[in-house]
Amino acid sequence: FEPLCVEGKSLQTVVLLLKSTEEDVLIKACEAIHLFAEKAENKVSLLGLGALSPLCRLITHENIMVKRNALMALGIMATNDVIIQEFATLCLASLSVDFICKVQIFIREGLPPLVQLLSSPDPDVTKNSLEVIYNQVQDYHSRQAVHELGGIPPLLQLLESDFPVIQHLALKTLQIITADKDTRDTFREEQGFEKLLDDFCDLHVEALQVVVNFLTDSESLHLIHQDGGLTRLMEFFLTPNISEVQCSAVECITRVAHSEIRRVLHEHNVEKVLVEFLSVEDDRVQTATCKAVHALSFYRASMDSFRDLGIPAVLELLNSESSMVREAATLALCSLTDGSQLNVAVSEARGHKVLIQQLYGSCPGTLANTAAVLCNMAEQVVIRSSILSHGAMQALVEPLKSTNPQVLVKTLRCLTVLACEADARAEALEMLQEINQSESRRSSFSSLAMTSLLNSNLSVKYSLTDNLTFTDIIRDGFYDAGKARAGQSILTLEELSKQPVNQHRPIIAVEEDDRLKEKSESETPDDKQWKMMDDASLQNIVQEVKKSILSLSDEREQYAALALVSDTMGGAVERDKLHEFPWVLHFSELKFRLQSNVVPIGLIRRGIYCHRALLFKCLADCIGLSCTLVRGEYNRAWNEVRLFTGNPSGKELSSQPSRYIVDLMHQPGCLLAVNTLAAVRYTTI
Structure with missing residues (x-):
């Protein structure tokens, strides 16, 4: 075609020709466009028609004249301050x-200039500047600088902007x-x-997030309360129906619940609102509400309300x-059941x-909380029995496999409370x-739990560990059933007493209480109740020991004198x-006479190492002397004592016993120094 002369009288047409x-x-x-943009008022029109983008592309054109004219057009357009500010802040928003x-x-x-531009009349400049500041x-350091540069007033002013995006950015920055x-x-x-309260109706979630910061500050919280702001907030908390707003509202409630003015929440019946929020079909709302219930339950009046609602x-x-x-939910129950009568309410609701089902396959937080709730509830005897009847002990095996310290601590505490029941x-x-026999499952926590539980039952401890320490005090009801074999269940004294007389070693019982009574001959083996013979002999031995030994002032003499009780055996x-000593026949006669495998220690007149060591430990504990009881092999057992000895001059005692x-x-009565040949010969064959 022959060249055509193109003329455009419309600005839109000319911008279109740039393509x-x-x-x-x-x-x-x-x-x-260059000529048109020389008038200042025309520059904004060109931007509105989209001239900027094609002009930017043309500055790289191969034709030198096209490139020159495009650069001239862009140059004249860039002399507009607002345009420069808009694109400069837009670039910074991306870079920041x-x-x-x-x-x-x-x-x-x-x-500094960005804070000043927050007051720009151009909304694009304001929005871009605000975005840079937000980033x-x-x-x-930038937070501090914005405050020092006086950024708070213009940010507050932007809450009244006609543009939601600016409002939200201002709130997020605040x-x-x-x-x-x-x-x-x-x-x-x-x-x-x-100003924030005035804009609540329009700014819901973001405004509440700003409020949360003030509710964590006790000084700000008190000032808000004094100015009536908390009452206005409460009115708003009671009405939201949007899940995001409800989450933020509940978060505010939680913050106030941690303060001493939480009574204000109760005065506004916030418990009723929270209970309603629990039924909202939104996981976030339910989670936040449970945390609020947890925090508020430490206030007695609120706890009473939750009990009813x-x-x-x-x-x-x-x-x-x-x-x-x-x-x-388990976290909320932790506080609701902590030393309160709500345990009954939880129990009645099954x-x-x-x-107990939560103990299987839950996350660590749920496991720890659940164990804590069950522990709280188990403090009450009636509820404890019901918990045990639903298989709680077996269920607690699962959290014991955890490696989480909180889970282990709370599970072991729960086990301790439940273990108040003998079964x-x-x-x-x-x-x-x-668990402790397993290399993979054993931990310091399980070992500690085992030790704590054994300390509450010295009979089982001695059976499993063959050792009672200086601090283990034998009391009425202790019995020595011998060393427990691996995997063997340890029977109670009552269960052992009901077994028919057999050829095995006797169970030695320590009981000087008047509760022991002889079995009734009229009772049949099937219906007779567990009763034992009154160990009057042991009572007499204890009384004699107290009279003869407590009057001695030297501790070495006391131990030596106490050892002479072996005369009773x-x-x-x-x-x-030793092989001629008729102790085996003696025990057979006792078992036959008593028609029981359980023999009270005071009746023993022919005893060897294990029987004498047990009596020594029992008597020492009765009169306040300190000793151990250690079981060895082949019926060996012995007592270890500690004594402070003087130096050669006799003036001072050694620092170590x-x-x-x-x-x-x-x-x-002879004391054999530990690790000497005489001591080794005494404790081994």
């Missing part, structure tokens, strides 16, 4: 996402910078809280498909049955014994004639 592929057209279009760029903006003092205040106390003080001085609602959440909700204690011991026996084995068989 032409004809070089002559592009040259004339760029020139026309990067950490290194944020540092450069701060170092090169970019914040910058993620860093503490939420971050009001985390600092000085900024909160300035915010209050500028009546920021009042909220227990079923919280228990219902234990069945939620969300692990987050279940964890929060809550403990559901809680449960035996079951717990079996569980812990099995046959006296000294020469080592090479010396340890001795007490001879009760061959030279009763």
